[in-house]
Amino acid sequence: MTFLELNGLRKHYHSVRAVSEVSLSAERGEFISLLGPSGCGKTTTLQMIAGFVEPSSGSIWLDGQPLTTVKPQNRGLGVVFQSYALFPHMTVAENVGFGLDMRKIREPERGRRVRDVLELVQLEQHRDRLPAQLSGGQQQRVALARALVIAPPLLLLDEPLSNLDAKLRAEMQLELRRIQRSFGTTTVMVTHDQDEAMALSDRIAVMDSGRIVQLGRPQDVYERPATAFVASFLGSTNLICGQLRLSAAGMQLVVSDRVALPCPDSTGRAGETAWFSIRPEKIRLVGDGSGETGHLKGKIVMRVFCGDRWIYELDTDVGRLVLRVQNQGHPADEGRTAGLTWNLGDMISVEGGHA
Numbered sequence: 136m137t138f139l140e141l142n143g144l145r146k147h148y149h150s151v152r153a154v155s156e157v158s159l160s161a162e163r164g165e166f167i168s169l170l171g172p173s174g175c176g177k178t179t180t181l182q183m184i185a186g187f188v189e190p191s192s193g194s195i196w197l198d199g200q201p202l203t204t205v206k207p208q209n210r211g212l213g214v215v216f217q218s219y220a221l222f223p224h225m226t227v228a229e230n231v232g233f234g235l236d237m238r239k240i241r242e243p244e245r246g247r248r249v250r251d252v253l254e255l256v257q258l259e260q261h262r263d264r265l266p267a268q269l270s271g272g273q274q275q276r277v278a279l280a281r282a283l284v285i286a287p288p289l290l291l292l293d294e295p296l297s298n299l300d301a302k303l304r305a306e307m308q309l310e311l312r313r314i315q316r317s318f319g320t321t322t323v324m325v326t327h328d329q330d331e332a333m334a335l336s337d338r339i340a341v342m343d344s345g346r347i348v349q350l351g352r353p354q355d356v357y358e359r360p361a362t363a364f365v366a367s368f369l370g371s372t373n374l375i376c377g378q379l380r381l382s383a384a385g386m387q388l389v390v391s392d393r394v395a396l397p398c399p400d401s402t403g404r405a406g407e408t409a410w411f412s413i414r415p416e417k418i419r420l421v422g423d424g425s426g427e428t429g430h431l432k433g434k435i436v437m438r439v440f441c442g443d444r445w446i447y448e449l450d451t452d453v454g455r456l457v458l459r460v461q462n463q464g465h466p467a468d469e470g471r472t473a474g475l476t477w478n479l480g481d482m483i484s485v486e487g488g489h490a
């Protein structure tokens with residue numbers, strides 16, 4: 136059953152269309168991420184749900200009740216802003232307890248809830264410090280604790296982990312997911328970090344220019360991006376453009392006079408221009424380019440070591456391609472020629488090539 140519903144939300148500031156049209160339904164307990172580049176309208180959408188920005192048109196519903204005209208303080212939502220404004224004159228524990236005081240939750244429950252949530256974000260030992268005495272990441276965790284402590288029906292997070300270092304960020308992602316699952320709190324999180332969106336979300340709404348361009352489970356959006364923009368934004372990818380041609384061997388993508396690649400049959404009609412996305416990890420290196428050459432031959436122009444994997448860049452007849460290969464101890468050398476191959480099913484037909 137739909138718990139949160141956004142219905143044709145729009146926000147214009149004079150001539151600026153911050154949000155052009157956003158419609159979305161979330162189930163109770165779902166974790167949804169709004170993912171997209173800077174300026175695409177993520178914060179504005181979240182602020183409309185929180186009640187701090189009034190929509191130019193459209194409506195918001197929570198648990199069957201209209202929310203659009205309810206004042207922000209009466210919506211009872213847990214909100215962590217992009218710039219998490221903590222009360223500077225209050226200690227960590229007082230900041231976290233504030234929302235409970237507003238709800239007239241008294242001791243001993245107040246103390247217990249503050250303690251529990253501070254333990255959750257690993258800040259119990261700093262409970263008596265002021266925000267100015269904390270690092271940016273610690274302040275961010277206080278902001279998260281402050282939102283969680285009231286056990287809100289809906290949690291709204293705007294880049295909640297952006298100030299954490301990589302390791303703490305990965306830990307907090309798992310922690311946030313664990314907390315969210317155990318509380319069952321319906322959550323909408325804004326992020327421009329695709330890994331974070333994939334790690335945390337039940338569904339991702341990819342946004343571009345004030346609209347949701349694709350909505351789905353992380354693995355579906357990643358494996359089946361609808362557009363070149365989504366393919367490039369959610370992970371990295373290789374985009375190949377050509378004209379479809381039906382040959383005796385099946386459908387082909389004619390990229391140039393010299394290159395025709397086999398491609399999946401169901402992608403379009405002969406004569407049409409088509410775009411395909413192939414993820415870097417779906418391409419394999421085969422042979423040395425002289426014998427077995429796979430679909431294409433290429434020259435390794437750069438390789439980058441990333442610990443668990445190598446990234447290769449190859450110059451090919453269809454342009455520069457990027458490969459991601461698991462590190463198994465025998466990297467291919469720069470300057471070498473190699474064959475490239477992939478499964479036909481990993482060539483994903485996408486709309487629009489201007490990624």
Ligand SMILES: Nc1ncnc2c1ncn2[C@@H]1O[C@H](COP(=O)(O)OP(=O)(O)OP(=O)(O)O)[C@@H](O)[C@H]1O
Nearest residue numbers: 148151152153172173174175176177178179180327
């Ligand atoms: N109060 C405002 N007045 C005028 N324009 C605004 C206002 N708030 C936002 N905008 C514009 O609306 C667009 C969307 O802004 P928004 O803050 O929602 O982006 P965002 O997706 O959250 O970006 P970021 O990832 O950088 O935080 C931007 O072009 C922004 O400049």
Ligand SMILES: [Mg+2]
Nearest residue numbers: 177178179217
């Ligand atoms: Mg923002």
